[in-house]
Amino acid sequence: MSQTVLIKIRRKDNPNAAPYWETFELPEKPFANVISCLQDIQKNPVNIGGVRVKPVVWDCNCLEEVCGSCTMVINGKVRQACAALIDPLEKPITLEPMSKFPAVRDLQVDRARMFKDLEQAHAWIDIDGTHDIGEGPAIDQETRHKAYELSQCMTCGCCLESCPQYTLDNNFLGPAVFSQARYFNMHPTGAMHKDKRLEPLMKEGGIANCGNAQNCAAVCPKHIPLTESIAEIGRQTTFHLIKKLFVE
Amino acid sequence: MKTLSKSEIQFLLLKLHSLTGIIPIGLFLVFHLGFNSLRTVGVQQYQFGIDLINNMPYLLWIEVLCIHIPILFHSFMGFYVAYQGKFNVFRYAYPRNWMYTLQRVTGGVVFLFLVYHIGTTLFPKMIEGKHLFEASPFLIGIMNEQMSTWSGRLIYLVGILSATFHFANGLWGFCISWGLLIGKDAQRNAGIAFMFVGLVLALWGVATMAAFALDPVSVEPVFSKGMSL
Numbered sequence: 001m002s003q004t005v006l007i008k009i010r011r012k013d014n015p016n017a018a019p020y021w022e023t024f025e026l027p028e029k030p031f032a033n034v035i036s037c038l039q040d041i042q043k044n045p046v047n048i049g050g051v052r053v054k055p056v057v058w059d060c061n062c063l064e065e066v067c068g069s070c071t072m073v074i075n076g077k078v079r080q081a082c083a084a085l086i087d088p089l090e091k092p093i094t095l096e097p098m099s100k101f102p103a104v105r106d107l108q109v110d111r112a113r114m115f116k117d118l119e120q121a122h123a124w125i126d127i128d129g130t131h132d133i134g135e136g137p138a139i140d141q142e143t144r145h146k147a148y149e150l151s152q153c154m155t156c157g158c159c160l161e162s163c164p165q166y167t168l169d170n171n172f173l174g175p176a177v178f179s180q181a182r183y184f185n186m187h188p189t190g191a192m193h194k195d196k197r198l199e200p201l202m203k204e205g206g207i208a209n210c211g212n213a214q215n216c217a218a219v220c221p222k223h224i225p226l227t228e229s230i231a232e233i234g235r236q237t238t239f240h241l242i243k244k245l246f247v248e
Numbered sequence: 249m250k251t252l253s254k255s256e257i258q259f260l261l262l263k264l265h266s267l268t269g270i271i272p273i274g275l276f277l278v279f280h281l282g283f284n285s286l287r288t289v290g291v292q293q294y295q296f297g298i299d300l301i302n303n304m305p306y307l308l309w310i311e312v313l314c315i316h317i318p319i320l321f322h323s324f325m326g327f328y329v330a331y332q333g334k335f336n337v338f339r340y341a342y343p344r345n346w347m348y349t350l351q352r353v354t355g356g357v358v359f360l361f362l363v364y365h366i367g368t369t370l371f372p373k374m375i376e377g378k379h380l381f382e383a384s385p386f387l388i389g390i391m392n393e394q395m396s397t398w399s400g401r402l403i404y405l406v407g408i409l410s411a412t413f414h415f416a417n418g419l420w421g422f423c424i425s426w427g428l429l430i431g432k433d434a435q436r437n438a439g440i441a442f443m444f445v446g447l448v449l450a451l452w453g454v455a456t457m458a459a460f461a462l463d464p465v466s467v468e469p470v471f472s473k474g475m476s477l
């Protein structure tokens with residue numbers, strides 16, 4: 001007799017519908033992960049009561065933990081479904097959509113706020129204008145190393161889901177944005193627009209709304225030093241504030 | 249000068265909340281527990297300490313501007329900040345998340361303690377008009393009485409532990425918020441160091457309580473009313 005796994009999924013038929021739990025029983029396969037189980041459910045969407053139901057909806061893309069789209073709450077903790085192997089997980093497995101983003105359907109949420117917030121914080125480096133302004137300065141090894149760490153952010157939302165200060169209805173920008181502001185501010189060309197990135201962080205929902213619970217760094221699947229970024233942005237905004245209040 | 253938007257004002261108020269936690273409230277706490285700990289040396293020394301404060305020029309102004317208004321502001325903002333967040337410490341039970349939660353809980357506890365504490369010390373002092381050299385015998389009498397019951401001792405123990413934890417952990421949060429502590433290791437090491445600061449403050453307070461509880465001595469005014477130096 002082959003083993004089976006129970007998967008309990010918190011479902012929702014549309015953004016405004018009431019959520020409900022539905023359990024599926026699947027044959028246990030070697031090296032299965034949460035995504036492969038969801039694919040099995042999709043092939044044969046029959047719940048534990050033997051009823052044929054609407055297939056479960058979820059987001060995924062790269063399947064190697066670099067795109068961030070399959071982020072969900074697995075056994076109570078936020079992480080990527082593609083990297084969640086079934087074997088070490090406690091059974092029955094519970095799957096929930098992230099709670100800090102507007103629900104779309106089942107495990108699918110709308111992470112658009114993250115991208116809007118990155119825009120607000122000018123999280124990019126401006127390109128040359130109509131004429132070539134030459135090569136940028138060389139970057140030392142240490143800075144490049146740090147920049148690489150920060151560049152790995154995939155805007156997955158784990159940090160925000162676990163952050164007690166980030167809620168569905170407030171306007172906190174959150175650790176991912178602070179870390180990206182730091183990332184672009186440490187680039188010599190990016191630093192030319194440093195103030196443009198700091199100003200939006202010195203408003204309602206900005207850096208002062210961080211409560212230093214530090215869950216962000218604890219759950220970050222890329223181990224990005226988010227709390228260090230927060231402190232660094234704290235420092236940059238402190239200098240900017242002093243400059244604004246007492247120098248200019 | 250350009251006018252500030254509502255959103256920029258919110259940022260500045262949060263920064264001010266963070267700053268008032270250290271200056272002046274944190275400083276006050278250190279001095280307050282320090283001065284009160286004179287009681288462990290002897291009741292005369294303690295009386296001398298209270299006399300020193302109560303004979304300071306512009307005392308009322310200093311108290312209102314440097315203690316009462318900042319505490320009211322910090323408390324008001326503190327409740328606002330606490331209500332904005334959503335605790336999730338049972339789901340994400342990391343040590344730092346516990347500290348975050350405790351920071352908010354102890355803030356509320358300190359507020360309740362302060363209502364009781366000020367209501368039983370400063371308030372009766374003002375109502376009964378005990379100023380200058382009259383104040384210390386009056387206040388020492390009150391403290392003797394409060395430290396003679398277990399309920400009084402419990403209230404003070406909870407108040408002192410909450411306030412010292414809140415201050416010590418707040419010092420850590422302050423250093424991160426203002427960018428004084430950046431690296432991961434630096435944050436961890438300073439967190440440990442600040443907890444020792446809190447522990448010392450707490451011991452100071454508890455030793456003071458013990459001195460009152462074990463040896464309740466009352467004193468007479470050094471100079472009586474109407475007498476001038």
Ligand code: HEM
Nearest residue numbers: 284311315358366369370373387391407408411453456457
């Ligand atoms: C051993 C413990 C403590 C003792 C013996 C003590 C004693 C006193 C006394 C005698 C006063 C009246 C001072 C006066 O009006 O001249 C006072 C006021 C005050 N205490 Fe404490 N206290 C203790 C702990 C605390 C703690 C832990 C806090 C912090 C939250 C605190 C906050 C205050 C405040 C805010 C006032 C009013 C300040 C003012 O005089 O304007 N106390 N305390």
Ligand code: HEM
Nearest residue numbers: 211266269270273274323326327355356359418419421422
């Ligand atoms: C003895 C009195 C108090 C002292 C010495 C004190 C000190 C501090 C300090 C130093 C901080 C750190 C600021 C930062 O993180 O940047 C802080 C934060 C905080 N305080 Fe107080 N505080 C006191 C009373 C209160 C009261 C009565 C409340 C009311 C609820 C309160 C609520 C808070 C909250 C919620 C924070 C966290 C702010 C954040 O992390 O963003 N505090 N406090």
